[in-house]
Amino acid sequence: MTAELAAELCQTALTLALIVGGPILLAALSTSLIVGMLQAATQMHDQTLAFIPKFVVMSLVILFLLPWGISRLTEYATDLIRGIPGSI
Template identity: 40%
Template sequence: MNSEEVIALAEQGILTILLVAGPLLAIALGIGLIVSILQATTQIQEQTLAFIPKIVAVLLGIVVLAPWMINHMVQFATEIFANLTKFVG
């Protein structure tokens, strides 16, 4: 296994991580922005107020997106295991 194959495998792994975690991070970012706007308009400056809506939104996102996320992770793992002989020797 040469360095190009290692880099390609690492790139594919990072892309899989970004695809799986990206939607949840986007949900947390969106909810955080909405809560920040509400805090700015109502002048409530409680820092812990943003955590509960983010946690609930991310948990709902996990429930909704779990089959898609698991499918991507299983495809990546299947591809790794299918090419295991190429990686080892």
């Protein structure tokens, strides 16, 4: 295995991780922003009020995007395993 191939595999894996995890992180960020604005407006600063909506929204996003994410990860793993004979 050459250094270029290893760098390409790492780059592809990190890109895939960002693509699959990005929507979940964006949902958490937007939920935190909305909850933070509501907490600032009502002056209620309780940590559980911020945690529960984030948990619910992230769970819904994960459930909604689970088939897509699994198919992307399976496709990547299949390509990776099929490329093993060429890298040895």
